[in-house]
Amino acid sequence: MPRRDDAPLVGRSAELALLSRTIEAAAKGGGRSIFIVGEGGIGKTRLATAAADRAARQGWTVALGRAYPVETGVPYALFSDALLPLLRKLDPSALSILTRGGGVQLAHLFPNLAPGTDERRPGEGDPSEIKARLLWNFTQFLGRLAAKQPLLILLENLQWADASSLELFHFVARQLESHRIVLIGTYNEAESELNAALRNTEQSLLRLGTLTVQRLAPLSLSETEDIIHQMFGVDRSATRHFSGLLYQSTRGNPFFIEETLKFLVESGALSERDGRWLGWEMETLHLPPTIRDVVKARISRLTSSARALADLAAVIGTRATYDTLARVSGLPPAELVAGLDELRTQRVFVETGDADSICYDFTHPLLQQVLYSDLGQARVRLLHATIAGALEDLYGPAAAGHADELALHFARARSPALARKAVTYLTAAGRTALEKYANREAANYLTAALEHLDNQGSGVSRREILTTLARARQRLGEYDIAMQLWSRARDDAIAAEDRGETAAIEHRMGLACYWSAKYAEALGHYQEGLALATAPRDAPLTVRLLLAKGICLQDLGRLGEAKAEVEAALAAAAASGVDNSALLARAHRALLLLYAWTGPLDLARNHGHQALAHARSARQFMLEWTAHWGLALLGGVAGNAPEVVEHLEECERLAEQMQSPLLPVWSGELRVQYDSGTGDWDRALETAERTIALARRLNQRTILPRLYVWSGLIHLWRGQKEKAKTYFDLAWTLSGGTGTVSAGDETDRALDVPSIVPAHLGMASYHLANGDPREAVRVAEAGLEIADRTGYVVWALQWLLPAVCEAAMEANLFELAAKHSARMRRDAVHANHRLGIACADGCDGLLAIYRDHDHARGIELLRSCAEQLEAIPFPPWAARIRHRIGRALLVTGEREEGMRELRKAHDVLARLGHTDALDLAREDMRGIGVRPPPRSVVTGAAGLTGRELEIARMVATRKSNKEIGGALRISARTVSTHLSNIFAKLSVGSRGELADFIRQNGLGEG
């Protein structure tokens, strides 16, 4: 048989070019993922390997991982398969630099990859947060690895990939754009239908635009001829007829072509004489009917020990090491080596790995499948049992660390004598998977464990399997199944008269109901749990139950009742005695957040500080982070700028320490609000864009509406109405729109008030800016109604009441404005809300002027308002009030004083780029015959902010947005946002005009 292992690739030039382009682009830092897709044997592996070889020649690191048709269930198996050989070569110090303190997270996902890291767990907190942290740190690690040397990861046969690997693939693929990484996956289309996770991954990545799918077509007739020519070196003219036959019967599938040719050689139809191949003149091809039969015929010619090894390898199912094969086959070394040699020369096995660990893989997955299905059920079971026993022996005391592999073989042995071991290893594997947040795998293992147990009734605790499995289902969002499992576990606990355990299960059942939005039922379970829990033994559980109840009530908008529960939780935590600081921290934190929505704000702050102190003494970083976050939020609503900054910095420090990707999204949102209020609008927009992108990549939908509203408002104030409207619409849809609830269904429906209220604010502001103040009043009042109904007093004060008042004034609905203003003053004084008090003064001032024509009093109130706003500081609103003061003074004939106020307002508005308000101020100046100052000269350079001037100068030197973004380390999108602001501020319409402006005004040199 002629060898053709190193024969060049036939055809596929377009496909290879696409891969090369992708690799080149990635080398410059624009990574991407590609799926190579097609029927079995069409050449996916071959093409991907050719691309990988090319990359390797250009100095890339190549990592290859393979999934196997045997469902292994090992969490993240595909990635560890790919990266293990690579990481083994790194010494510990290099590894610790690459993980940058995230070694814990890495070790948690891949115990084999980063052994020897310290004992810290990934930390407490919400499972989805922890999971994101694990995946994020892995991605960061890959990024750093690739920064040294670009990295191509080839993951083969994704149709068999486990759910956790696909999830990781998806996560990594979304973060590739700034890394020198190419992620190639191959899968067999015919078998992919069964893998729903793969389908979802592909669809989602396609929607996100981060994936290219390359489908492979069969080879053409002339490419089929090329293969024959390469293999046999014969003249094309001599084989023309034969090529046609071969092409017809193989339909251009290269695997089929090769196997057929091998078959023809082995059956003697093609033969070599004096260095020449003969037999091409055949009229028809005498072939077995299917490719499986071709493969079977080849296998049937193996000697008996080679066949036995091949059978064992097929049952092992994944890559097999030499040691494993030696142990399970029990063959003496000489016979073993002879068998392996034969399998290699017959191209059934390929040898991989290095001298320390020699491994064997099938050359093609079809070989494994044919062998396995040929064995028959009984023999398969027997072999699994043999393998299970031999492996358990081989691993000895380390067997527990190989629970995945052992579970698979013990379970498939289906032998009553081995059931106990199957349950033990399945449960252990399930528990480890759950710890790694490989929830799907955990559920599969534990379900199997339960089945084996039910058939058997052995010593392992049924309740423990039930509850662990229920947790896995719950994490997967399969609440109905989880509830069934919980209720079975509860029956068990009741029968055992274990009250504490029963209460704990009621808590879990409550949570399952809560997460599936069945609030009334959730409350019922919490209540049951509370009735069962006995003090003082179950104090921690009691506190958790009370807090859970409080949160549920809060979501239902029953803030008053929620408060009572949380206060009770605090009392229970305090009574629970020593070592209760974590419990106290939880209770105080819940109260901080409750009072931050409802006031009084001082009380909220007090709880916040206590939460902080207790979280610190319990060394619970996540609790500490949330306490700081809550205090920063509180600082914002209380109009206390230093407080906001202090706690945000603490949040950022802790998030860094915990290496969390999600937490910065949440603190970022507060930064945007803060910068928007204090008038650093450029920075606010930059942060917003960055945070929105991150929130999207991490699927944090709940935070998006607010980010859209805060940045939409800035766009609106800067005169970009359409852009603002787009953002407000997004916020509206994401927050669940109107949030109207029909009477009667109120008890059981959660409202995302912290998103719905800002969404209303955005829409109302849009209508007001669009000249429809009555519609603005309507929308703002609708939002107000929701905030009031649910008890979110502070949200009403912070955002809706000022908006309602402003819109009502604009619509000349004086009585309505007066009513809301009075209420704003009352609530603000009660809650000690500075912004609310200032705004009430502002509204009353305007009422005095426009309704009562009492200018003196009006001006006095407006001054008070402006001074309070400036003290907070809240300059954008303060400037608009100064503008009104100026107007009023002009009316009363105090021209000089009026101009002074107008100029003050003008300066601030120009610096902010608050174009709509600025236009009005300038009109007023012109109205009294004063020429307004240049609309943009404020900071000496055309009123542009520092950042804007920098960008304008770069545009003048003909740099593209991408280049500018690169130089300033911001995204090209952010550059384009700045540019539209610059255009608006300078009233220029193109990059060319901007360049002229910069030159003509001598702004060119920095």
Ligand SMILES: Nc1ncnc2c1ncn2[C@@H]1O[C@H](COP(=O)(O)OP(=O)(O)OP(=O)(O)O)[C@@H](O)[C@H]1O
């Ligand atoms: N373009 C090509 N030129 C020459 N030989 C090829 C080409 N494509 C595939 N082959 C050969 O055909 C055989 C099958 O190809 P390959 O293993 O890449 O298929 P596959 O699509 O990965 O199949 P599977 O889905 O079963 O994994 C291999 O021996 C390979 O070398």
Ligand SMILES: [Mg+2]
């Ligand atoms: Mg393949």
